[in-house]
Amino acid sequence: MTLPELKLPDTLNYVGAFLTLQCNLSCSYCINDPEQKGQRESLFPIKAKTQRICLTPDEWTRALNRIPYRQDLPITLQGGEPMLYWGSKGVGQILSGTQHYFDLLTNFPVKPEAFANNLNGQQHKLQRDAPYPSIRVSYHAEEMNRVWHGHGFAELVARCEALSRYGFRVSPVKADSDVGIYMVAHPQNRLTAEMEAIYAGRVPFETKEFLGLHDGKLYGHYLYPFSTDLIAGGIHPRTLSCECRTTELLIDPLGFVWGCHFYLYQSWVSGGPLREFEALEAQDFRYKESGAGIFSSRILAPVGHLLDPDFAMSDLEVYRACHQYGRCIGCDTKIKNDRFQSYYDQGISHTSVEIRNIRMPESLYDKIDNLELASRFFAPTDR
Ligand code: SF4
Ligand code: SF4
Numbered sequence: 001m002t003l004p005e006l007k008l009p010d011t012l013n014y015v016g017a018f019l020t021l022q023c024n025l026s027c028s029y030c031i032n033d034p035e036q037k038g039q040r041e042s043l044f045p046i047k048a049k050t051q052r053i054c055l056t057p058d059e060w061t062r063a064l065n066r067i068p069y070r071q072d073l074p075i076t077l078q079g080g081e082p083m084l085y086w087g088s089k090g091v092g093q094i095l096s097g098t099q100h101y102f103d104l105l106t107n108f109p110v111k112p113e114a115f116a117n118n119l120n121g122q123q124h125k126l127q128r129d130a131p132y133p134s135i136r137v138s139y140h141a142e143e144m145n146r147v148w149h150g151h152g153f154a155e156l157v158a159r160c161e162a163l164s165r166y167g168f169r170v171s172p173v174k175a176d177s178d179v180g181i182y183m184v185a186h187p188q189n190r191l192t193a194e195m196e197a198i199y200a201g202r203v204p205f206e207t208k209e210f211l212g213l214h215d216g217k218l219y220g221h222y223l224y225p226f227s228t229d230l231i232a233g234g235i236h237p238r239t240l241s242c243e244c245r246t247t248e249l250l251i252d253p254l255g256f257v258w259g260c261h262f263y264l265y266q267s268w269v270s271g272g273p274l275r276e277f278e279a280l281e282a283q284d285f286r287y288k289e290s291g292a293g294i295f296s297s298r299i300l301a302p303v304g305h306l307l308d309p310d311f312a313m314s315d316l317e318v319y320r321a322c323h324q325y326g327r328c329i330g331c332d333t334k335i336k337n338d339r340f341q342s343y344y345d346q347g348i349s350h351t352s353v354e355i356r357n358i359r360m361p362e363s364l365y366d367k368i369d370n371l372e373l374a375s376r377f378f379a380p381t382d383r
Pocket of ligand 2: 322
């Protein structure tokens with residue numbers, strides 16, 4: 001059955017398909033770990049093969065074909081490590097089955113020849129005319145030096161550069177390159193002179209802002225006070241209630257659509273919605289009809305399922321009650337540009353989620369930097 005096409009609102013900023021949460025590396029600061037405690041392997045263990053832990057490439061194709069093609073809105077394939085998905089052949093199969101442009105967030109786990117072969121001749125779907133590279137390769141010093149015998153960065157740069165032999169544009173200028181390397185500016189990560197000498201004149205390299213707490217210091221700028229550090233920073237003993245909605249379409253490995261990164265990651269930390277998926281599949285994925293019952297014993301429930309014929313983008317525009325405020329993931333609540341560069345050009349701050357009616361305890365008011373500005377997000381009784 002072909003699913004009805006979705007109507008994309010202008011406010012939609014990002015489409016992220018988390019193909020798998022499995023990864024070949026085990027970084028101590030893992031983007032998928034809400035607690036950032038370096039428990040990658042225990043948090044997302046490899047499940048028994050009999051358990052269904054991801055959609056098939058055909059299901060992904062069907063689901064993603066609901067999204068109207070837009071040159072300026074690529075679908076980002078991410079994880080975990082998306083190039084591992086479906087025996088490493090899945091990304092190529094999904095690219096073959098859809099019209100879209102894609103961005104790919106990867107740690108380049110296989111050699112360039114295998115990487116290119118696995119794309120099924122669909123390289124052009126990763127070659128959008130954009131100011132930044134579509135293939136964004138992340139550098140993880142500790143793990144890559146372990147796997148590549150102390151030559152982690154040199155090997156990564158060589159792999160990226162070699163993509164020029166397989167139909168990709170590779171240039172040190174990021175607007176001219178399909179591939180670029182990114183490193184999180186974690187206080188423990190250093191950009192050394194040796195690294196600069198390795199990448200210079202070959203591939204683009206950038207650091208990405210580190211978001212979160214390290215040694216008691218909060219990194220990043222957030223619109224909503226204490227949204228990421230309320231609990232981790234010991235500011236308050238309990239998460240707060242609020243209402244929240246998102247401007248992003250975040251789809252987990254089983255096709256569930258989540259309201260924010262915390263909900264998505266946390267639901268997989270606790271084992272993933274595997275039983276719920278089985279139950280929903282038996283109902284032809286009709287989440288709108290059956291989802292509430294199926295997820296009734298779960299604290300965190302998704303917004304919908306992308307294979308549900310009744311799923312609509314307007315489902316994301318509804319403010320939903322959330323009782324997890326204070327454990328939000330930094331990328332959801334940090335101040336940034338939208339895809340129209342709103343912050344840099346007009347001073348309009350954009351965040352991935354919009355939060356209102358936060359039940360902020362008065363006892364925390366004197367710890368808030370700009371209380372007058374922040375209080376517009378608080379519930380009326382707390383003002
Ligand atoms: S490569 Fe990314 S997903 Fe994998 S362990 Fe490292 S941070 Fe996590
Ligand atoms: S308040 Fe935070 S945890 Fe709750 S839905 Fe919004 S971003 Fe997610």
